[in-house]
Amino acid sequence: MDPNSKEHEKEHYFTKHPKSRKKARKVQFRIADRAFCFFTSTGVFSFGHVDKGSEVLVRQILALEDMNAKMVLDLGCGYGFIGIVLSSLFPTCKMFMVDLNKRATSLARKNVDVNNISNADVIDLDYGDESARTSGLPPGFDLIACNPPIHAGKEIMRRMLLAALGDLKPNGIMYIVVKKSLGAPSLKKWFQESLALPTRVYKKSGYHVIRVKTHG
Numbered sequence: 001m002d003p004n005s006k007e008h009e010k011e012h013y014f015t016k017h018p019k020s021r022k023k024a025r026k027v028q029f030r031i032a033d034r035a036f037c038f039f040t041s042t043g044v045f046s047f048g049h050v051d052k053g054s055e056v057l058v059r060q061i062l063a064l065e066d067m068n069a070k071m072v073l074d075l076g077c078g079y080g081f082i083g084i085v086l087s088s089l090f091p092t093c094k095m096f097m098v099d100l101n102k103r104a105t106s107l108a109r110k111n112v113d114v115n116n117i118s119n120a121d122v123i124d125l126d127y128g129d130e131s132a133r134t135s136g137l138p139p140g141f142d143l144i145a146c147n148p149p150i151h152a153g154k155e156i157m158r159r160m161l162l163a164a165l166g167d168l169k170p171n172g173i174m175y176i177v178v179k180k181s182l183g184a185p186s187l188k189k190w191f192q193e194s195l196a197l198p199t200r201v202y203k204k205s206g207y208h209v210i211r212v213k214t215h216g
């Protein structure tokens, strides 16, 4: 594709079928005394590095949760950082990693393999499509982790998070990371005041990790 064409300009990390020229880069990352390797690509969120917000999110989950034997969803998995680290550190949890970007899911599958993860499935899925969501995923997650697609717009993002709340079991937990400067305080207010859900916030390096719990 002509890199100067309008079509190219419209491409985002949440494009279903990225057509931009593919450039690959391998990233090595250590967390919780473990070494990971991630293949990343143009056309997928966080090309060539691990996103700081995703790292803050994972560290916060590791600090607070006993993840054993849980059904976990990595919502909008990109190349797979969040789902792969959590699956590796908690081998008895069952991880589902979903994304609508085909280039992202293809990388996530490769990264699951190269990091020897056996308890995670990567699924091509538009989470905004209700019938695809209900037919493509098992019912009832204990925990959902999400670095949401803020740049898709507030309404789309909130609709996605609302659907995710509906996919949690009673007393299920969802963790979302958002930069303070990109609207984390108003998102927390929405969970706490508009949806009346127990909500806590953990702050680190300009990011807010929002922990929201469904009613029992």
Ligand SMILES: C[S@@+](CC[C@H](N)C(=O)[O-])C[C@H]1O[C@@H](n2cnc3c(N)ncnc32)[C@H](O)[C@@H]1O
Residues within 6 Å of the ligand: 013, 014, 015, 045, 046, 051, 054, 075, 076, 077, 078, 079, 080, 081, 082, 098, 099, 100, 101, 104, 125, 126, 127, 128, 129, 147, 148, 149, 150, 152, 160
């Ligand atoms: C901010 S990125 C985070 C990626 C990855 N979790 C990470 O930490 O590197 C958000 C991801 O959500 C995905 N996404 C956006 N809308 C989606 C939808 N409707 N269904 C599934 N995934 C979606 C995007 O393709 C993107 O990979």
